[in-house]
Amino acid sequence: MKKTAESAIADEAELLAIIRASFFERMPFNRILGIELLSLHHDRPELRFDMRAELVGNYVRNILHGGVISSVLDVTGGLVAFLGVQKKLQGKPVAEVVERFSRIGTIDLRIDYLRPGTGAWFLARGFPLRTGNKVAVTRMELFNDQEALIAVGTAAYTVS
Amino acid sequence: MKKTAESAIADEAELLAIIRASFFERMPFNRILGIELLSLHHDRPELRFDMRAELVGNYVRNILHGGVISSVLDVTGGLVAFLGVQKKLQGKPVAEVVERFSRIGTIDLRIDYLRPGTGAWFLARGFPLRTGNKVAVTRMELFNDQEALIAVGTAAYTVS
Amino acid sequence: MKKTAESAIADEAELLAIIRASFFERMPFNRILGIELLSLHHDRPELRFDMRAELVGNYVRNILHGGVISSVLDVTGGLVAFLGVQKKLQGKPVAEVVERFSRIGTIDLRIDYLRPGTGAWFLARGFPLRTGNKVAVTRMELFNDQEALIAVGTAAYTVS
Amino acid sequence: MKKTAESAIADEAELLAIIRASFFERMPFNRILGIELLSLHHDRPELRFDMRAELVGNYVRNILHGGVISSVLDVTGGLVAFLGVQKKLQGKPVAEVVERFSRIGTIDLRIDYLRPGTGAWFLARGFPLRTGNKVAVTRMELFNDQEALIAVGTAAYTVS
Numbered sequence: 001m002k003k004t005a006e007s008a009i010a011d012e013a014e015l016l017a018i019i020r021a022s023f024f025e026r027m028p029f030n031r032i033l034g035i036e037l038l039s040l041h042h043d044r045p046e047l048r049f050d051m052r053a054e055l056v057g058n059y060v061r062n063i064l065h066g067g068v069i070s071s072v073l074d075v076t077g078g079l080v081a082f083l084g085v086q087k088k089l090q091g092k093p094v095a096e097v098v099e100r101f102s103r104i105g106t107i108d109l110r111i112d113y114l115r116p117g118t119g120a121w122f123l124a125r126g127f128p129l130r131t132g133n134k135v136a137v138t139r140m141e142l143f144n145d146q147e148a149l150i151a152v153g154t155a156a157y158t159v160s
Numbered sequence: 161m162k163k164t165a166e167s168a169i170a171d172e173a174e175l176l177a178i179i180r181a182s183f184f185e186r187m188p189f190n191r192i193l194g195i196e197l198l199s200l201h202h203d204r205p206e207l208r209f210d211m212r213a214e215l216v217g218n219y220v221r222n223i224l225h226g227g228v229i230s231s232v233l234d235v236t237g238g239l240v241a242f243l244g245v246q247k248k249l250q251g252k253p254v255a256e257v258v259e260r261f262s263r264i265g266t267i268d269l270r271i272d273y274l275r276p277g278t279g280a281w282f283l284a285r286g287f288p289l290r291t292g293n294k295v296a297v298t299r300m301e302l303f304n305d306q307e308a309l310i311a312v313g314t315a316a317y318t319v320s
Numbered sequence: 321m322k323k324t325a326e327s328a329i330a331d332e333a334e335l336l337a338i339i340r341a342s343f344f345e346r347m348p349f350n351r352i353l354g355i356e357l358l359s360l361h362h363d364r365p366e367l368r369f370d371m372r373a374e375l376v377g378n379y380v381r382n383i384l385h386g387g388v389i390s391s392v393l394d395v396t397g398g399l400v401a402f403l404g405v406q407k408k409l410q411g412k413p414v415a416e417v418v419e420r421f422s423r424i425g426t427i428d429l430r431i432d433y434l435r436p437g438t439g440a441w442f443l444a445r446g447f448p449l450r451t452g453n454k455v456a457v458t459r460m461e462l463f464n465d466q467e468a469l470i471a472v473g474t475a476a477y478t479v480s
Numbered sequence: 481m482k483k484t485a486e487s488a489i490a491d492e493a494e495l496l497a498i499i500r501a502s503f504f505e506r507m508p509f510n511r512i513l514g515i516e517l518l519s520l521h522h523d524r525p526e527l528r529f530d531m532r533a534e535l536v537g538n539y540v541r542n543i544l545h546g547g548v549i550s551s552v553l554d555v556t557g558g559l560v561a562f563l564g565v566q567k568k569l570q571g572k573p574v575a576e577v578v579e580r581f582s583r584i585g586t587i588d589l590r591i592d593y594l595r596p597g598t599g600a601w602f603l604a605r606g607f608p609l610r611t612g613n614k615v616a617v618t619r620m621e622l623f624n625d626q627e628a629l630i631a632v633g634t635a636a637y638t639v640s
Contacts, residue, residue, distance in 0.1 A: 391546070
């Protein structure tokens with residue numbers, strides 16, 4: 001039985017709350033990164049995080065550590081992979097959807113560092129390139145608060 | 161004028177101390193990762209870090225966050241790139257060598273996640289693939305305390 | 321002295337002719353791939369090639385060999401890198417620009433294979449991600465004649 | 481029922497003949513590349529090919545086209561993935577093993593170009609990094625006839 005648009009929207013809000021509470025907030029390293037979910041849009045979910053002293057790589061120039069960038073872009077790609085799975089499971093119980101989340105694993109990741117990671121805050125956006133039954137491929141972008149493109153990434157994830 | 165083997169060894173120890181103090185210990189995110197330098201051998205430098213609660217990605221299975229892995233392997237590759245530069249500058253003042261360190265930047269990075277990051281501690285080892293005047297290419301491996309290969313990486317760095 | 325728009329356009333046409341004649345048509349493996357230049361637009365140059373029996377990898381399903389895809393996307397990225405250099409050299413003699421072309425080299429390349437390479441012809445499009453003085457980073461896409469996205473790539477090139 | 485060592489060796493020879501005849505020799509683009517199977521050793525299979533005029537990218541310096549390198553390393557990684565599958569299917573009919581071969585697909589590929597591709601012939605060697613039930617990850621190296629390391633690669637393949 002198909003769900004009505006209204007209950008689908010409700011599911012989205014519920015899903016967002018569950019993902020936020022059980023996934024991001026309970027994943028210790030995500031807390032260190034300070035990642036906040038901005039959008040769970042299937043075609044372009046968004047995360048953001050603030051610059052903080054702990055995230056600095058080069059203390060002379062006050063720029064993000066490259067590992068912060070790769071970490072955030074991996075999380076962003078994983079979120080895209082998850083949303084692709086979630087779309088395929090539409091109408092399934094939220095618990096089942098959340099369970100699938102925990103099975104998603106990064107196969108590999110490429111990060112291209114384009115500009116120094118300077119800024120007061122950063123926005124990461126992800127895009128699905130392919131959502132298969134076994135593997136999802138995603139593209140990710142990281143912008144600073146001046147909308148400069150700091151880094152891009154591509155990653156493959158197992159989703160089953 | 162070539163330096164004697166003895167003074168070269170002295171330089172190595174001095175360099176190690178400077179790198180440790182000024183680079184690793186003052187780079188905030190490296191402290192969060194808990195990276196310790198084990199070896200500055202040109203052909204295969206090594207780092208290690210302990211599992212800590214903050215580094216966990218999946219709290220159910222208690223495994224490293226993928227971002228910790230990509231971060232550490234990027235640092236490892238950067239160290240290989242630096243040591244390649246340092247080898248070319250042998251006999252130059254340590255200050256000049258250290259200055260070059262700060263100019264090394266990651267162009268891009270690929271990480272392959274092979275096995276779950278479980279363990280009490282982890283060892284990262286890097287290898288030079290090519291050390292050019294402009295670009296260095298490196299290969300990296302991450303092992304856990306059981307000597308299982310957790311992840312590998314390849315990266316390119318600007319070195320001038 | 322700045323060139324007028326008219327002579328700049330003339331340069332473009334001249335450059336296109338030279339690139340086509342001296343680069344693509346004299347590069348043996350590009351002839352095997354059957355690559356034709358469609359557009360030298362700086363922000364999104366395009367190439368195309370026809371499916372031919374020689375380019376098949378899987379003869380049962382009649383799909384492109386993965387190596388054809390990686391080859392064409394590498395050529396596309398190299399073209400983006402070249403056009404970035406050419407833009408910086410605007411107003412310089414064509415000979416100088418062409419000479420720079422021969423110095424461009426691929427540092428590394430990532431290809432993601434998204435869908436089977438079926439089709440009567442294929443279009444590759446490239447985009448600059450960063451055009452530095454030493455390194456250029458590019459993104460590439462391959463579409464088939466149904467506008468399905470077959471593969472994407474990211475690559476870094478030395479440009480000096 | 482386990483096979484005796486003797487019949488296992490026979491299987492290897494039979495498999496080699498079948499792979500050579502039905503796979504490499506009937507795959508048109510592999511013929512253009514001129515790939516020959518040297519070894520089907522599970523832990524480090526080897527291919528080789530001769531320099532030929534058609535494979536040249538830079539006709540001034542007479543070096544291999546980068547696409548030839550990425551093509552050969554992709555084939556090498558695919559062979560490693562296949563041999564990993566074959567090892568798991570040991571004792572199964574050759575037909576079944578060969579059928580599995582046709583289902584192997586490249587998910588993604590990274591190639592690092594280390595030195596100009598000059599030489600009279602080239603040897604490619606592959607190594608398994610992980611052979612899972614769904615995904616295999618491989619590492620590849622390309623040497624020239626002087627044993628110089630020309631390029632390396634890493635790739636992920638679907639194997640089911």
